[in-house]
Amino acid sequence: MRAVVTGAAGFIGSHLCEHLLSRGDEVVGVDALTGFYALSYKRRNLARLLGDDHFAFRRGDLLDLRLEPLFAGADAVYHLAGQPGVRGSWGAEFAVYLERNVLVTQRVLEAARDTGLGRLVFASSSSVYGDAEAYPTPETLAPKPVSPYGVTKLAAEQLCETYRTVFGVPTASLRLFSVYGPRQRPDMAFARLVAAACGHRPFPLYGDGGQSRDFTYVGDVVAAMRAAAASRWTGVANLGGGCEVTMRQVIELLGRSTGPVDVVPGPDRPGDARRTAADITLARDAFGYRPRTDLRSGLAAMVRAELASQPGRHQAPALTPLAGTDRYRHPTEV
Secondary structure (H helix, E strand, O other): OEEEEEOOOOHHHHHHHHHHHHOOOEEEEEEOOOOOOOHHHHHHHHHHHHOOOOEEEEEOOOOOOOHHHHHOOOOEEEEOOOOOOOHHHOHHHHHHHHHHHHHHHHHHHHHHHHHOOOOEEEEEEHHHOOOOOOOOEOOOOOOOOOOHHHHHHHHHHHHHHHHHHHHOOOEEEEEEOOEEOOOOOOOOHHHHHHHHHHOOOOEEEEEOOOOEEEOEEHHHHHHHHHHHHHOOOOEEEEEOOOOEEEHHHHHHHHHHHHOOOOEEEEOOOOOOOOEOOEOOHHHHHHHOOOOOOOHHHHHHHHHHHHHHOOOOOOOOOOOOOOOOOOOOOOOOOO
16 A cells, blocks of 8 residues: 555654554655654654665654645555643643644545545544543543643544545544554653663652553554555544553562662642453454463563663563453453
8 A cells, every 4th residue: 555654753654654554555744843852853753764775764743744646546644643642731832732633534535525535544642531420431431531631632633533524635543542662652651661661760740659551562563554454444443552561560560670679659640540441342342452462472572672782781581470460461450
């Protein structure tokens, strides 16, 4: 396929580009290289792609670029660009989230309608659910976001659904649950935790550690995105990893490889849901989604990547299961 990936220099976007290229697709990556976090991370992500003859990069803001020429002839557009982060979405910064998550998505949808695009895959978020009323959470449950970020992701998702039902734009909105893996954004919990553990530094933990997440490995996510684009299915679906665990359990599991982690507890942060768990039945039935990477293997990949980035460090030993449980492999009540 010929694909366009917005947000191509980001964590998930760069992994998606690599996956598409590995499947023989032609990829045009678009990214504004905004300064939400250090540009050096994004430039390193791009460096992995620019040597491939089947990849082309276009730097620019989606509100300013002429999108129709970019989308013309594309089989699929993967719209991952946006302003991430729950904690930064409060206060005056909300205007940035509104622009980059809602206004940009509306412009992408207009271009998709005008060019007769064959498929638009949108990266939505489990943040639309907030503190859900049922676990695992199905797509039929009414979203109740508890952060401005979640509000903007829900608004963008609803725009996709509106353009799908009114104009027939073939949109697939995928609600991503706590995506992790190598090259994760440096502000995210797993990236901070792995860096602290490998560097034997204290790890600031927000909350009491009892909050749980349905962690989803980035490789499973990008494979699912391409599978959704190649299918005939449209609508909204969850993408979870089937490994709901608490942060305390993650810290214990990681410590079995790197040594005990020095945790510095702190207060809860506004907008953080207490628990997430995805019902992935719809994605399984619609485009064959089955997460293949358990938490132990995914964390080990992050540790290897972190140690490889530190001169003179050696590969970490394999992670071992939590005593008496295999919760990192299977969904569980926590």
